[in-house]
Amino acid sequence: MEALLKILEELHPDVDFEANKSLIDDKILDSFDIITLIAEINEEYDVRIPVEEIVPENFNSAESLYKLIQRLQDED
Amino acid sequence: MSRQTNILEYLENIVNIYPDKVCYANESEGFTFKQVYNSARAIGTFLYSQGHYKKPVVVFMKKHPKMIITFLGVVYAGDYYVPIDEEMPAHRIELIFKNLSPEAVICDESTKDKVKTFNYDKNVYLYDDIVKTTPDDTVLQGVFERAIDTDPIYVVFTSGSTGVPKGVVACHRSVIDYIESFSEVLGVNENTIFGNQTPLYVDASLKEIYPTLKFGATAYIIPKELFMFPMKLVEFLNEKKINTVCWVVPAFTMISGLGVLDKIKPEYLHTIAFGSEVFPMKQFLIWRKALPEAKFINLYGPTEATGMSCYYIVDREFSEDDVIPIGRPFRNTDIILLNEENRLADPGEPGEICIRGTSLTLGYYRDFERTGEAFVQNPLNDLYPELIYRTGDIGKYNERGELVFISRKDHQIKHMGHRIELGEIEAAIGRMSGIVNACCIFDNEKKKIVLYYVGDCSKAEVVNFAREKLPRYMIPHVVEKLDVMPLTTNGKINRLLLKEKYMNRKKESK
Numbered sequence: 001m002e003a004l005l006k007i008l009e010e011l012h013p014d015v016d017f018e019a020n021k022s023l024i025d026d027k028i029l030d031s032f033d034i035i036t037l038i039a040e041i042n043e044e045y046d047v048r049i050p051v052e053e054i055v056p057e058n059f060n061s062a063e064s065l066y067k068l069i070q071r072l073q074d075e076d
Numbered sequence: 077m078s079r080q081t082n083i084l085e086y087l088e089n090i091v092n093i094y095p096d097k098v099c100y101a102n103e104s105e106g107f108t109f110k111q112v113y114n115s116a117r118a119i120g121t122f123l124y125s126q127g128h129y130k131k132p133v134v135v136f137m138k139k140h141p142k143m144i145i146t147f148l149g150v151v152y153a154g155d156y157y158v159p160i161d162e163e164m165p166a167h168r169i170e171l172i173f174k175n176l177s178p179e180a181v182i183c184d185e186s187t188k189d190k191v192k193t194f195n196y197d198k199n200v201y202l203y204d205d206i207v208k209t210t211p212d213d214t215v216l217q218g219v220f221e222r223a224i225d226t227d228p229i230y231v232v233f234t235s236g237s238t239g240v241p242k243g244v245v246a247c248h249r250s251v252i253d254y255i256e257s258f259s260e261v262l263g264v265n266e267n268t269i270f271g272n273q274t275p276l277y278v279d280a281s282l283k284e285i286y287p288t289l290k291f292g293a294t295a296y297i298i299p300k301e302l303f304m305f306p307m308k309l310v311e312f313l314n315e316k317k318i319n320t321v322c323w324v325v326p327a328f329t330m331i332s333g334l335g336v337l338d339k340i341k342p343e344y345l346h347t348i349a350f351g352s353e354v355f356p357m358k359q360f361l362i363w364r365k366a367l368p369e370a371k372f373i374n375l376y377g378p379t380e381a382t383g384m385s386c387y388y389i390v391d392r393e394f395s396e397d398d399v400i401p402i403g404r405p406f407r408n409t410d411i412i413l414l415n416e417e418n419r420l421a422d423p424g425e426p427g428e429i430c431i432r433g434t435s436l437t438l439g440y441y442r443d444f445e446r447t448g449e450a451f452v453q454n455p456l457n458d459l460y461p462e463l464i465y466r467t468g469d470i471g472k473y474n475e476r477g478e479l480v481f482i483s484r485k486d487h488q489i490k491h492m493g494h495r496i497e498l499g500e501i502e503a504a505i506g507r508m509s510g511i512v513n514a515c516c517i518f519d520n521e522k523k524k525i526v527l528y529y530v531g532d533c534s535k536a537e538v539v540n541f542a543r544e545k546l547p548r549y550m551i552p553h554v555v556e557k558l559d560v561m562p563l564t565t566n567g568k569i570n571r572l573l574l575k576e577k578y579m580n581r582k583k584e585s586k
Contacts, residue, residue, distance in 0.1 A: 010553070
């Protein structure tokens with residue numbers, strides 16, 4: 001989780017990613033942030049987020065994103 | 077057909093042919109040519125009746141077909157439209173207003189409150205109010221007859237290196253010249269269904285706005301959020317039967333890079349134009365494989381020459397090491413490559429891309445100095461006055477005689493389809509109290525803007541300040557504090573050293 005928070009903080013140093021649960025709804029993350037995230041998650045956790053999982057629900061908070069990563073790791 | 081001198085002739089002509097066909101639409105609402113025509117004429121009548129004629133009128137609205145209708149309305153009044161990004165920070169809007177002294181601002185329900193914070197004391201109008209005006213044919217005919225094709229129709233603001241945005245002024249003639257040549261290359265016709273991605277406040281949106289009017293095509297504004305969720309984006313393209321797109325490169329690579337094209341294909345898409353950045357070949361090949369029958373077109377051009385100036389229609393196989401050329405100039409545009417001695421570059425020799433032709437815009441608004449620096453006498457011609465626009469881009473001809481883009485000459489970068497002067501970011505951060513100096517570099521590989529600064533502010537403070545003062549796409553992705561700024565022997569900030577430092581840091585962190 002820490003590594004994920006670090007990736008997120010590098011994108012937006014001013015956002016509290018542990019508290020914010022509406023990263024998409026509040027328009028904090030934009031389309032290019034999503035791309036960066038997917039690439040960096042791939043590098044850091046060695047998981048490829050399938051395109052069906054690229055939906056607002058999975059990106060609204062660091063927590064839900066981390067759950068997705070764990071789920072994908074388990075599936076491997 | 078008689079000679080066209082006014083962009084409104086496109087609409088005046090087509091409304092008689094396809095009055096009830098959808099012209100501009102978004103995900104939920106469509107406007108027919110007749111509706112566009114009536115609404116634009118209502119707005120034109122209103123503005124003229126308020127005494128606004130041959131003046132700049134700011135259009136400050138959310139991205140919507142009504143915004144395009146407003147543009148046309150402003151031109152009907154004989155004024156020129158100045159679209160402003162609704163998300164632009166107040167500070168930058170102030171700079172633009174100072175340069176522009178707008179005669180009026182047109183807003184919508186969603187932006188009207190923000191306008192009140194502008195410190196602007198002239199005329200503010202609400203779209204929904206002024207569109208109710210009854211069009212006055214005599215007034216509009218009078219404006220039309222007095223217009224000439226070198227009269228301005230819009231001003232769009234781009235990034236300027238001193239921190240002050242530059243307003244590029246385009247006239248009827250340059251837009252008509254561009255639209256005619258552009259439509260020919262794309263093969264636009266009445267069956268074209270555009271899917272617009274680019275913001276309406278940049279010249280890129282000319283590609284959908286005017287060919288739609290010229291041919292009686294249809295243009296859908298694609299909701300911005302869909303560019304985050306690519307499966308949904310492709311579903312939207314299929315639902316609306318979109319067959320033609322002119323997008324910035326990152327919008328395409330997002331779809332291909334995430335493997336969407338393996339799951340779902342844009343079924344109707346047959347014409348794919350891209351520009352603003354170099355298309356990474358690996359991603360391009362994925363697109364080509366998914367849509368082998370589609371026509372792919374690489375576009376290149378600066379705002380100062382009204383949109384796009386060069387095109388290349390992909391006509392051969394490319395391998396992963398190739399670069400897609402920018403090809404050749406549009407009809408009635410000429411490109412000259414000038415080397416450091418201001419002479420024509422030899423074949424294969426790099427030179428600055430300079431543009432000649434009717435597509436040149438009029439220059440920068442209320443800025444003769446910077447206009448004079450970029451729009452200059454053709455150094456190859458000492459016989460009569462002839463302007464060229466110096467793009468600051470370096471290109472060369474390949475062995476096939478096609479023009480290839482190499483790099484930027486100065487610190488201007490292309491990022492997410494936006495043209496950014498790194499100097500503008502530096503200038504904005506430099507104004508923050510506590511900042512000693514700031515320098516931006518661009519990580520071309522990872523497409524990140526990196527800001528180094530010296531001063532006693534925290535990183536978070538700097539980022540917060542940047543958010544207030546800069547548009548979103550200009551906010552640095554990486555912010556690093558330094559004790560001292562490295563300087564070159566002439567006392568300038570040593571960008572090369574900073575770039576090295578950043579690249580080393582990246583290696584270490586791996």
